Amino acid sequence: MRAFDYIAPDSTESVVAALAAHSPNARLLGGGTDLIVDLKHTSNTPKVLVDVSQVEDFHGIEMTDRGLRIGSMVTHTEIMKSEIIQKELPAMVDAAHTVGAVQTRNLGTLGGNLVTCVPSMDSGPTLLALDALVTIAGPKGSRQITLEEFFVGPRKTCLEPDEVLVDIIIPKENVGKPTHFLKFGLRKGQALALVNAAASFHVGDGNIFSAPRIALGAVAPVVMRATKAEDFLAGKEITEANMAEAGEIAVTEIKPITDFRASKEYRRELVAVFTRRCLAGAYALHQSRA
Amino acid sequence: MQHGIGQPVTRTEDPRLLTGRGIYVDDITLPNQAYAVIVYSTIAHGIIKSIDTEAASAAPGVLLILTGEDAKADGLGGFGPAFMPEDVGIPVPGHRTSRPILAQGKVRHLGERVALVVAETAHQAMDAAELVEVDYETLPAVTTAVEAVKDGAPQVYDEAANNTSFALRMGNGEAVAAAFESAAHTTKVSIYNNRLTANSMEPRGSNATYDRASGETTLYVSTQNPHGVREELSGHIFHEPETKLRVIARDVGGGFGMKGGVYPEEALVVWATRKIQRPVKWTPSRTESLMSDDQGRDQTVEAELALDADGKILALRWAALNNVGAYIVGAANVPVMFSLRLAQTVYAIPEIDVGTKAVFTNVPPTTPYRGAGRPEAVYIMERLMDTAAHEMGIDPVELRRKNLIAADAMPFTTHTHYVYDSGEFDATMSQCVAAADWDGFEKRKAESEANGRWRGRGLAYYIDDTGIFNDRMELRFDPSGSVTIVAGTFSHGQGHETTYPQMVSDWLGVDADNIRFIQGDTAAVSFGRGSYASRSMIVGGSALRYAADEIIEKGKKFAAHVMEASPADIEFADGKFVVAGTDKQMSMTEVAQWAYHPAGLPPELGIGLEGVGGFAATSPSFPNGCHISEVEIDQETGKVYLDRFVAVDDMGIVMNTLLAHGQVQGGVGQGVGQALLEDLQYDPDSGQLLTGSFLDYCMPRADDLPSMEIEMNEVPCTSNPIGVKGAGEGGTVGATPAVIIAILDALRSEGVNDIPMPATPERIWQALADAKKAA
Amino acid sequence: MTDVTLTVNGKERSASVPPETTLLEMLRSKLNLTGAKLGCDVGDCGACTVLVAGKSVNACLMLAVQANGRDVLTIEGLATAEAFHPLQKTFEELASLQCGFCGPGIILSAKTLLDENPDPTVQEIKDALAGNLCRCTGYTKILEGVVDAARIMNGKQDAA
Secondary structure (H helix, E strand, O other), X not given: OOXXXXXXXXXXXXXXXXXXXXXXXXXXXXXXXXXXXXXXXXOOOOOEEEEOOOOHHHOOEEEXXXXXXXXXXXXXXXHHHOHHHHHHOXXXXXXXXXXXXXXXXXXXXXXXXXXXXXXXXXXXXXXXXXXXXXXXXXXXXXXXXXHHHXXXXXXXXXXXXXXXXXXXXXXXXHOXXXXXXXXXXXXXXXXXXXXXXXXXEEEXXXXXXXXXXXXXXXXXXXXXXXXXXXXXXXXXEOOHHHXXXXXXXXXXXXOOOOOOOOOHHHHHHHHHHHHHHHHHHHHHHHHHHO | OOOOOOOOOOOOOHHHHHOOOOOEHHHOOOOOOEEEEEEEOXXXXXXXXXXXXXXXXXXXXXXXXXXXXXXXXXXXXXXXXXXXXXXXXXXXXXXXXXXXOOOOOEXXXXXXXXXXXXXXXXXXXXXXXXXXXXXXXXXXXXXXXXXXXXXXXXXXXXOOHHHEEEEEEEEOHHHHHHHHHHOOEEEEEEEEEEEEOOOOOOOOOEXXXXXXXXXXXXXXXXXXXXXXXXXXXXXXXXXXXXXXXXXXXXXXXXXXXXXXXXXXXXXXXXXXXXXXXXXXXXXXXXXHHHHHOOEEEEEEEEEEEEEXXXXXXXXXXXXXXXXXXXXXXXXXXXXXXXXXHOOXXXXXXXXXXXXXXXXXXXXXXXXXXXXXXXXXHHHHHHHHHHHHHHHHOOOHHHXXXXXXXXXXXXXXXXXXXXXXXXXXXXXXXXXXXXXOOHHHHHHHHHHHHHOOEEEEEXXXXXXXXXXXXXXXXXXXXXXXXXXXXXXXXXXXXXXXXXXXXXXXXXXXXXXXXXXXXXXXXXXXXXXXXXXXXXOHHHHHHHHHHHHHHHHHHHHHHHHHHHOOOOHHHEEEEOOEEEEOOOOOEEEHHHHHHHOOOOOXXXXXXOOOOEEEEEEEOOOOEOOEEEEEEEEEEEOOOOOEEEEEEEEEEEOEOOOOHHXXXXXXXXXXXXXXXXXXXXXXXXXXXXXXXXXXXXXXXXXXXXXXXXXXXXXXXXXXXXXXXXXXXXXOOHHHHHHHHHHHHHHHHHHHHHOOXXXXXXXXXXXXXXXXXXXXXXX | OEEEEEEEOOEEEEEEEOOOOEHHHHHHHHOOOOOXXXXXXXXXXXXXXEEEOOEEEXXXXXXXXXXXXXXXXXXXXXXXXXXXXXXXXXXXXXXXXXXXXXXXXXXXHHHHHHHHOOOOOHHHHHHHOOOOOOOOOOOHHHHHHHXXXXXXXXXXXXXX
16 A cells, blocks of 8 residues: 555544545545555555544444434444344344455444445445435534435445544334345355345235335445335235235346346346345244234 | 374474464565565557656666566576477477566566566555556457467467467277267267466465575575476576575465466566565565466367267267467466376276367466366266266266276276276265265255255266376484485475375384474475475375385395394384394384494495485376265355265375365365356456456355265275375366256256356356246 | 554564554564465455454454554464464364465454354354355365364363
8 A cells, every 4th residue: 555644533523624634635444444455456545544433423333312323433243243233123234244254344334334335335225225314524514314315326425525424323213124135246255246135114004015115236326226116015915926026126227237247137137036035034024023 | 193104193284384383485574675566467468669667767765677678688588388299299299489587579468577676665666666667559369269269360479370389189080980970879068167266375476585695596485396496497597507596485375286387476586686686575466366377277178978879988079179378388288188188087988089279368378277187077078977867868877887997997098098007986986975865865855945946966976197297205314313304295285294204104113203394495305396286195105105115225234234134134114123033123213323323334334324215107196086066056046055065085095084185175165166156257358357356256265165075985006106196186176067067957957958167146047047948 | 654552462562664554564574473464465365364352353454553552363372382272273183274374364263253152053153254265175174173172162072
């Protein structure tokens, strides 16, 4: 890596001040599992690395009155070990489990995964399916936006150079919502996703899909919601046939590419299969709790 | 704990390796160390119009920059093939290439070395390397053998029409054609045995230091053959006596054939250290390794089998293209030729007609990779057998049984002039079938299907030819009576530090814990050939046996002198020299100590007790075995789960069961890797490397492999004095077809009869989709 | 330059390094602890695995300065003067290593597993080792070694 300066502020304000002082030549360092790899392969080195792992506001997993708050610097391992997440949102545990391997999960952070914003990110789909919000701090203060607004394009979020991701909030009504996540990679561990899928819905009276959400990764420039498939499901009876149909509809909404890893035809097939399997998995979770 | 032959002795290597005290080449940093970075070609084919090093030379910390013009000015040579067919008695001329240490005028593959930058730190060298400006005129590139032989393809060498260096053929074309005409059944398969890279966990690396006082250069290098490095660099690059170069390999983290040859980087650091008179160290990045390591396999073949109505094979015919890359270097012709020589594998086949062409393309050189030609031959044969069995409705075990060379037909001479000395192919196969619970398969299949997965099983019988070249081993006692093994072979994970002492301990009756082992240093080992091609136990072990015999003979003479008897009356057993019929005896240790007395030694015996042994196998040894795997396949995604793997191997007499099992398991891991995961991919137009990291060049991890059950059927080899057959490669040779055949078994009911390697989920899905369409 | 102080294998060690130095570079070049290996430098292979504050990490992905003030355990610190760690013992008994290059990383990954999960299933062991690549062994004896070490650490098997 080329030379850079390193600072590790310990408050949100000092992070923002550092970014303001040095941008656009500053970059945020979380777990480093993406950034350090990038810096080893680029000559476009920032002047200053701002290590945000010391900021207390960026840590912690707790229920608040707005919902489940997860600090941006929470690692994938911490997510897997969190009792409340294990109980309420095991899909997040599953998603964290698919990130790299133990060593990368000990370093890698949820915030970092979202900010790096690659289409194949492992944590995005589940959060998107849970209508997650993100808190951003900047020189003008804090703001909260939806994760959908946060993701702009491949490797591009709406963060300004002087802004930092503080935390992620799962809205209260979605804490405990039956959700399931699946990743399809070339290998089980330490693998890039060819397709990621998450599905989430409440079981309404009469055994119907209520507030269904389907989120897909690696099949479009950003992690996306399959809103047509969701609209199809809303209010319908929970059946395998409807799940399968939702999968077929989701296929029409994606924009997969063909590259040397997989063809777009195969990715379409995987989306159909995994959408259905995720819906089935969410339903199975609901039934196991009943 | 017993220490003798056949015992599961724990490894002498392990105390240091388990505690991080192994010394691999990147662990070595020398005083006043300078660092080298290579500028590699970024295109697959082109003319170098100019190289501008001005900005790079002015960069901070830069000590030296060298290009191909400098190599030419210094009169340095290039790397050629160890042998072409015409050098080994095959009257087929071929275009012989010379790989320069730095490109001169032209680059012929991505990753060809173009310039060397040496600086005070590795970072400074990297920064300066980025400032080297190479102006290329890009030429069209061709990366596959199939495209390269076509008229109009870009030519890698003007002298090699249709990019073909040479063509080889063995067997009887006419007889085979006649057999196919009249056969009751013929079977055809088209195979691409895909291009792989070894990816040892330790990358290559080298560190050279010039000594001003002696004028000698020492090269530390991660290699499988230190003496080969010395020979090649001295003889072919620097044109100087070997006495000027010392090569040292300490711990080496895997090689698999990829580190068996000699690389430009090794010459470059030697050259550079002599110029700047400071040590020069080179460590590649993993992406550089993927790009610049010599690569493996890459054979495209159309193969056919002719059988009679009962399933007896009448003839085998195949025509192949071997993609040798841009240069034929080192042992590159070994996989080409070994695939032909082993073509009939373990079957009694009346006639064969097999041939291949060595084809140039704009990819890095192809050299041996674990198996080196035998995986290709066995894969062809086992796929033909499996396909024929299915087409003819004959049980695959039965079809093999009908055609296996019988144990009482040994020694058996093949059409390619190999003599199989021993082998119980049928018995070994039966042992494996039983061990794999072949009969329980249907029940497991039903369970899998209830879970939405198909299940298939695959049996493959492999054979391997091992024991190439001669080698030399020494045994030296010292005045304290301890013995040192000086080995010409070179262990890089195989455990020779453990196995050779086991053998010497048994033969000489000395305590294994007191046996010292030296390898890997050309100053300490006067000659050797290293380890590759599963040769070490056969050639090294046999040479060691002869060295031990010499010790015993000399020991008898010393003992006779001391005990005042005639040498003919001295017997040696259990470590003791005994005067026959008496109770007068001396231990080996006592005799050895005696041989160093300062006076009173009979002049004709000399001083000290040493033995030297050399061995050359007049015939290869033929390890062989049966592998059975079972797979499950997700019916929707095509993902393969490898559920069980059983191997029964005949490696002859097994020196150390613990280590032999490990060799099979590791070999199987790599065979599975090719079947399911590994593929070196180049963009067909630009020649750019697509699989440039471990994320995309997928290798098996712990969760991708099942536990493997390994059994042995020890059938002693009769062509070497210790009865061993090679152990290192069989696992890889057998595993690949066992897995692919299992996949096809699972999918046949869906109309799928063929699958390329690696059998990725998408390829399986595609094969199923195509079969549905065709139905 | 930044001063970095680590407690490595129980001893306080310091070095002055440029901020862009990875923990792996510091261990290997400054502290002469070459047990952690450079296999890929991008966190794919696990050969650089060390423990920082008890957690296994890829030392090639951590800046040395990020480990400042923390406890670091490398392979050189695993055995005591008196004895091998049970993993080292079982790996020796089974000949679980071949070339040894992946060994330090694998052993430390397995150690963290056993510290947290004293009785893991084979599947849990495979999952714990997903970040450690081995090219030589096919993993069978490594898995057996971890299972046996777990038994020793649980007192289910004599350490002798």
